[in-house]
Amino acid sequence: GNSVTQMEGPVTLSEEAFLTINCTYTATGYPSLFWYVQYPGEGLQLLLKATKADDKGSNKGFEATYRKETTSFHLEKGSVQVSDSAVYFCALHHSGSARQLTFGSGTQLTVLP
Amino acid sequence: KAGVTQTPRYLIKTRGQQVTLSCSPISGHRSVSWYQQTPGQGLQFLFEYFSETQRNKGNFPGRFSGRQFSNSRSEMNVSTLELGDSALYLCASSAFEGDEQYFGPGTRLTVT
Numbered sequence: 001g002n003s004v005t006q007m008e009g010p011v012t013l014s015e016e017a018f019l020t021i022n023c024t025y026t027a028t029g030y031p032s033l034f035w036y037v038q039y040p041g042e043g044l045q046l047l048l049k050a051t052k053a054d055d056k057g058s059n060k061g062f063e064a065t066y067r068k069e070t071t072s073f074h075l076e077k078g079s080v081q082v083s084d085s086a087v088y089f090c091a092l093h094h095s096g097s098a099r100q101l102t103f104g105s106g107t108q109l110t111v112l113p
Numbered sequence: 114k115a116g117v118t119q120t121p122r123y124l125i126k127t128r129g130q131q132v133t134l135s136c137s138p139i140s141g142h143r144s145v146s147w148y149q150q151t152p153g154q155g156l157q158f159l160f161e162y163f164s165e166t167q168r169n170k171g172n173f174p175g176r177f178s179g180r181q182f183s184n185s186r187s188e189m190n191v192s193t194l195e196l197g198d199s200a201l202y203l204c205a206s207s208a209f210e211g212d213e214q215y216f217g218p219g220t221r222l223t224v225t
Binding site for chain 2: 041049093
């Protein structure tokens, strides 16, 4: 079946540091890949997505590239801010599974001033 | 456009009771999905409704059920509540085209 493996957290960085959160997936065919972010006490917000191999999703300084050969979709940001502190979820949607998303376990990011 | 709304935001119930949660999708979205989020199990898919029909169901017992109305609003019901049902229940909507899901703020259910 489909699965998503995410880098274990928590991750603590200083402001302006470089961020990488690793995400790998297992799925047949060509799933769509997503990163969602969850701030304390809130629901999930779609951060970025990629729908096919070599696509790069980007938003608010975050980027992730769909790598079919390594089945990965790592999240990166060149310079994090305190306001980026949140939980980040990698997810996949397989075209044959209606609207069901399969999520990774989430990575807690804390950015210190 | 207004986002996905969920009511109530917080709920406290006792074991054995039942509960109904409500979700209003983004205007024009016809698909509504429900997820359960717990610290131990993470985010798990419950079910998806499209045009009043359940299209997909996750691995949850029959105590968990749902429905969708003609205006795309959805409700989920949990009967005979157990302590383990304490969780954040998230609703997400998506348009017919594409597969992006947009989440509401969730309903925090506590079972005592």
